[in-house]
Amino acid sequence: MYIIVAGAGVVGLHIASTLVEGKHEVTVIEPSATVVENVRSQLDVKTIVGNAATPRILREAEVSRADLIIAVTHSDETNMLICFLAKELGAAMTVARVRNVEHVGYFLTAAKSPSAARKIIRPKSLGVDLFISPEVEVANEIINVLCGYCAIPLSNFAEGRVQIGEFRVEQEKIINKSLKDIKFPAPCVIAAIVRSGKTIVPGEGDILEQDDHIYIVAERESMDKLGEVVTKPQPPVSSVVVFGGGRVGLLVAEGLEKQGISVKVIERSLSRSQEIAAELELAVVVQGDATDRDFLMEQGVSSADAFVSTTESDELNILCALLAKNLGVPRSIVALNRTGYIPLAEAIGVDITISSLLLTAGKIAHFVLHGGAISANFVGGEELQAIEFVVSSAASVAERSLTEAGLPKEAIAGAIIHNEEIIIPPDNTAIHPGDHVIIISPLSSIPSVEKIFK
Amino acid sequence: MRIIKVSHYLGLLLVILGLFMLLPLIISLILGESCSVAFAISIGISVGTGLLLWRFVPAGEGGLSRREAILLVVGGWVFASLFGTLPYALAGTFPSYIDALFEAVSGFTTTGATVFASVEAQFRGIILWRSITQWLGGMGIITLFVALFPILGIGAAHLVEAEMPGPQSDRLTPRIRDTAKAVWILYLGFSCLEFILLLIFGAPAFDALNITLTTMPTGGFTPTDLSIGAYNSPPVEIIVLIFMAFAGVNFGLYYYLIWKRQVKPIISNPEFRMYVIILVVSSLLVAFDLIRNMGMSLEPALRYGSLQVVSIMTTTGYASADFDVWPVFAKGVLLVLMIIGASAGSTGGALKVIRLLVLCKYAYRRILLAFNPRAVIHLKFGRNVLSETAISGILGMAIVYFGIIIIGFLVMSAVGLDHVSALSSVLATLGNVGPGLGLVGPTSNYLSIHPLGKVFLTVCMLVGRLELFTVLMLVVPSFWKWR
Numbered sequence: 001m002y003i004i005v006a007g008a009g010v011v012g013l014h015i016a017s018t019l020v021e022g023k024h025e026v027t028v029i030e031p032s033a034t035v036v037e038n039v040r041s042q043l044d045v046k047t048i049v050g051n052a053a054t055p056r057i058l059r060e061a062e063v064s065r066a067d068l069i070i071a072v073t074h075s076d077e078t079n080m081l082i083c084f085l086a087k088e089l090g091a092a093m094t095v096a097r098v099r100n101v102e103h104v105g106y107f108l109t110a111a112k113s114p115s116a117a118r119k120i121i122r123p124k125s126l127g128v129d130l131f132i133s134p135e136v137e138v139a140n141e142i143i144n145v146l147c148g149y150c151a152i153p154l155s156n157f158a159e160g161r162v163q164i165g166e167f168r169v170e171q172e173k174i175i176n177k178s179l180k181d182i183k184f185p186a187p188c189v190i191a192a193i194v195r196s197g198k199t200i201v202p203g204e205g206d207i208l209e210q211d212d213h214i215y216i217v218a219e220r221e222s223m224d225k226l227g228e229v230v231t232k233p234q235p236p237v238s239s240v241v242v243f244g245g246g247r248v249g250l251l252v253a254e255g256l257e258k259q260g261i262s263v264k265v266i267e268r269s270l271s272r273s274q275e276i277a278a279e280l281e282l283a284v285v286v287q288g289d290a291t292d293r294d295f296l297m298e299q300g301v302s303s304a305d306a307f308v309s310t311t312e313s314d315e316l317n318i319l320c321a322l323l324a325k326n327l328g329v330p331r332s333i334v335a336l337n338r339t340g341y342i343p344l345a346e347a348i349g350v351d352i353t354i355s356s357l358l359l360t361a362g363k364i365a366h367f368v369l370h371g372g373a374i375s376a377n378f379v380g381g382e383e384l385q386a387i388e389f390v391v392s393s394a395a396s397v398a399e400r401s402l403t404e405a406g407l408p409k410e411a412i413a414g415a416i417i418h419n420e421e422i423i424i425p426p427d428n429t430a431i432h433p434g435d436h437v438i439i440i441s442p443l444s445s446i447p448s449v450e451k452i453f454k
Numbered sequence: 455m456r457i458i459k460v461s462h463y464l465g466l467l468l469v470i471l472g473l474f475m476l477l478p479l480i481i482s483l484i485l486g487e488s489c490s491v492a493f494a495i496s497i498g499i500s501v502g503t504g505l506l507l508w509r510f511v512p513a514g515e516g517g518l519s520r521r522e523a524i525l526l527v528v529g530g531w532v533f534a535s536l537f538g539t540l541p542y543a544l545a546g547t548f549p550s551y552i553d554a555l556f557e558a559v560s561g562f563t564t565t566g567a568t569v570f571a572s573v574e575a576q577f578r579g580i581i582l583w584r585s586i587t588q589w590l591g592g593m594g595i596i597t598l599f600v601a602l603f604p605i606l607g608i609g610a611a612h613l614v615e616a617e618m619p620g621p622q623s624d625r626l627t628p629r630i631r632d633t634a635k636a637v638w639i640l641y642l643g644f645s646c647l648e649f650i651l652l653l654i655f656g657a658p659a660f661d662a663l664n665i666t667l668t669t670m671p672t673g674g675f676t677p678t679d680l681s682i683g684a685y686n687s688p689p690v691e692i693i694v695l696i697f698m699a700f701a702g703v704n705f706g707l708y709y710y711l712i713w714k715r716q717v718k719p720i721i722s723n724p725e726f727r728m729y730v731i732i733l734v735v736s737s738l739l740v741a742f743d744l745i746r747n748m749g750m751s752l753e754p755a756l757r758y759g760s761l762q763v764v765s766i767m768t769t770t771g772y773a774s775a776d777f778d779v780w781p782v783f784a785k786g787v788l789l790v791l792m793i794i795g796a797s798a799g800s801t802g803g804a805l806k807v808i809r810l811l812v813l814c815k816y817a818y819r820r821i822l823l824a825f826n827p828r829a830v831i832h833l834k835f836g837r838n839v840l841s842e843t844a845i846s847g848i849l850g851m852a853i854v855y856f857g858i859i860i861i862g863f864l865v866m867s868a869v870g871l872d873h874v875s876a877l878s879s880v881l882a883t884l885g886n887v888g889p890g891l892g893l894v895g896p897t898s899n900y901l902s903i904h905p906l907g908k909v910f911l912t913v914c915m916l917v918g919r920l921e922l923f924t925v926l927m928l929v930v931p932s933f934w935k936w937r
Binding site: 026042 | 612628
């Protein structure tokens with residue numbers, strides 16, 4: 001596929017490098033010559049110095065043959081304009097990042113219940129096919145984590161009937177046992193094991209260790225039962241401290257408020273704290289610095305059930321989460337911009353990291369896949385991707401089994417959904433057109449996986 | 455720096471090189487020449503060493519870093535040259551190994567300077583191998599390697615950048631591998647076209663093949679002692695002239711013409727315009743001098759003058775007449791053209807027209823700034839403003855280029871050449887032209903030069919082909935340290 005990425009900031013660069021790894025043709029447009037120089041030395045992409053919101057630059061990037069254009073410059077308005085122009089000039093699909101929640105409000109329909117996913121509507125005349133709002137994504141993820149049963153978020157497939165859950169290995173019964181010796185209460189497939197930041201494609205003989213993270217594919221109904229085997233249930237959350245009253249912090253506070261959880265927001269800037277205090281109904285807003293231990297003690301942070309840090313600065317977020325942990329908060333959640341800090345943060349005691357980068361990249365992931373992929377999610381950092389395919393009658397896998405069709409060895413079949421029946425783990429029977437198949441594959445093998453569904 | 459990783463890829467490169475020796479092997483077998491044994495052994499050694507390196511040296515993880523890429527490029531050229539001497543050495547073509555190395559490097563760098571006393575006395579197989587080395591070196595063995603193998607990641611971009619002539623090459627396609635493929639396909643296409651045309655206009659098949667293999671890379675080796683002049687055939691001269699001129703143009707422009715069907719990028723390209731202007735004006739100047747001071751009539755003056763100008767400016771080095779006996783001014787023009795050279799992204803060598811263009815504009819800006827120091831003046835290339843980093847790169851390159859010419863002039867004088875021969879031998883090898891003036895003129899050769907001088911010129915050819923810094927970097931100790 002030919003993909004144009006406009007804006008080579010942290011997100012743009014990250015998306016471009018993921019795409020290059022997936023063997024796509026990529027052109028990066030960026031106004032700063034120094035940044036471009038940096039991109040050139042890191043990635044095998046074409047680079048254009050200039051403003052992507054101008055037809056001349058877009059034409060230079062051959063936008064007319066682009067399958068996808070991803071606008072991730074710093075300005076929301078520019079991103080929308082880029083998509084509009086690109087669509088007019090013939091780009092097949094457009095994605096814009098819109099950070100400002102106020103803008104996003106225009107594109108979201110009001111949510112009926114707080115837990116229901118908000119639906120994004122597409123104003124056709126704007127030419128934007130997908131809006132990504134990393135702030136909203138991060139906030140939703142944080143709320144899901146705090147309110148869900150699972151310690152760690154789930155990704156949904158087949159309209160939510162099949163899920164992939166991430167669990168931390170905590171139950172003594174299964175530690176130091178190999179996968180084939182563990183008796184799971186419901187049919188499931190282990191999709192990946194993440195051990196100290198490294199993703200392992202599991203085999204039957206792999207032995208689980210304490211604090212491994214495992215990814216399980218199973219039906220939604222059996223997820224909780226499976227979770228009990230692997231991990232210890234988390235106590236319900238009734239009070240949360242949110243550090244950082246930025247866009248993410250405000251969204252998290254609003255969401256938690258609606259769930260009836262008592263929230264305290266700590267914000268450093270006085271004027272911002274006044275602003276958010278006006279927005280929030282029940283939450284307590286305090287102005288102060290969360291790196292100040294005495295201040296945290298005074299605010300009674302130690303008795304909170306969870307501490308969430310959501311400032312712009314990754315370093316500050318990690319540091320404050322550790323401080324809160326040290327004061328006795330049982331769970332800490334950190335929003336991170338850079339993916340490089342994730343293993344580090346988890347290694348030094350942060351319970352859960354939520355990366356806007358990974359969420360954004362995940363949103364875009366299935367757009368760049370061929371062969372009837374309808375959704376895709378990253379599993380275990382970014383080395384694996386779980387993809388849901390709809391089998392067409394022309395696909396080479398149709399009427400054949402997965403092994404016959406030549407599914408690469410590194411890839412794992414997670415589930416087959418035939419008519420209404422969910423088959424987990426997938427057997428070696430023939431796959432019929434119209435079936436949904438969920439495959440977990442390393443990034444580098446995705447092209448060969450796509451091939452069998454083409 | 456992982457030398458192990460670099461050796462792994464060098465192995466693969468040697469295998470490709472060995473496979474290209476099959477062609478002269480077949481020719482020499484058909485003609486029943488005794489050098490076929492030499493080729494068989496050479497193939498065995500190159501492919502064998504290559505396979506060993508490739509198979510048993512692990513590639514390790516990740517792509518190539520910038521330094522590793524540079525080491526691979528220089529290493530690739532050195533290895534290709536060393537293994538390329540095998541057929542010469544084994545067939546006993548040259549009395550000394552230095553001569554064999556000189557000929558091989560002169561081949562791969564598309565210089566075309568020869569140490570053969572007589573080409574026509576050599577085995578056909580050896581002559582063909584000599585031409586093939588030029589054809590491989592023209593568009594670049596490393597670029598061919600990148601086009602063939604998809605295994606290098608970002609390292610591939612560093613490789614092509616280090617090998618392609620000209621200041622920071624323009625990326626034609628999002629993936630560097632597609633760019634490498636495109637230029638090699640163009641190169642192959644032009645070569646086929648020239649071969650067919652030469653056959654149609656009556657060149658003997660073997661000669662046509664050799665000429666084709668050395669025109670497109672702007673190499674200059676011919677299977678005859680008298681170069682192109684030996685055929686004394688206007689159609690052959692015209693075909694060769696046209697294809698030399700084609701080869702001296704940035705191949706990226708052809709890409710736009712053929713794949714994108716856009717004419718504008720070519721016509722509006724300042725370097726292309728300048729290239730054409732210099733070719734036409736120099737041809738007229740030389741022809742004028744030939745008419746006035748040598749008493750030639752208009753038609754032969756234009757015919758010999760234009761072929762020589764194109765041949766020297768594109769750094770090919772063919773000769774249709776002995777230009778060493780031409781009047782002083784005509785020789786002076788040719789000497790200047792040796793410094794200027796062809797376009798960036800072409801197969802030609804020397805300083806490149808684009809750098810000359812930037813240097814002139816830079817000088818003009820300095821003059822303007824001298825009386826109005828507060829003026830803000832950008833240097834533009836077409837519609838784009840050149841960054842100060844790019845300008846400083848070009849300036850630095852020019853300084854080093856002239857520095858090497860001066861040092862080379864002294865070295866060659868020290869080994870006993872007269873001033874004209876000393877200067878022109880350095881210009882002709884550093885710019886990958888081939889024949890110079892005086893002792894190293896078009897009807898003469900480099901055989902009589904002192905071995906030390908030959909070694910120095912060999913280094914000049916390699917340094918010139920890889921555009922100075924790629925090789926010079928390796929001499930700096932801190933290149934090999936982690937900082």
